[in-house]
Amino acid sequence: MPTPNIYVKIALACLLLLSCFLGGYYVEHLRFEAYREQVIAEGKVQEQHNKDILAQQQLITKQVTDDYQNKLDRIKSYYAGLHNTSSSAVHTAVATAASSTTDGTPSDPQFVEKCTITTQQLESLQDYERSRKELK
Numbered sequence: 001m002p003t004p005n006i007y008v009k010i011a012l013a014c015l016l017l018l019s020c021f022l023g024g025y026y027v028e029h030l031r032f033e034a035y036r037e038q039v040i041a042e043g044k045v046q047e048q049h050n051k052d053i054l055a056q057q058q059l060i061t062k063q064v065t066d067d068y069q070n071k072l073d074r075i076k077s078y079y080a081g082l083h084n085t086s087s088s089a090v091h092t093a094v095a096t097a098a099s100s101t102t103d104g105t106p107s108d109p110q111f112v113e114k115c116t117i118t119t120q121q122l123e124s125l126q127d128y129e130r131s132r133k134e135l136k
Contacts, residue, residue: 053135057135060135063131064124064127064128067124068120068124071124075117076113079110079112079113079116
């Protein structure tokens, strides 16, 4: 029959194993809590950064839109005084030389104006993309 001394040693060994297990669990729990707080803090920083980027993008969009509209108004104002429909003989000669079906034909009295507007649209879109790339 085992002596009571062995039961005490077994109980102490079990208690030691249990305390090691709980101690290890507690240390890992603390590490996990620290990691979770770090992730939450980094998430808040990234969220603020995203809000700043969004505000900058909206500002860029407004600036480019306003700039495009101003340039478009100037183009229309410039070409408004140049429309002369009485010189159709020149337009028909150009129309036979090159015909286009995209946004107008050379015989269209507003053909050059439409080309200028399309070009300005492309330039404004390029400015917009350049400005957005600078945000990163």
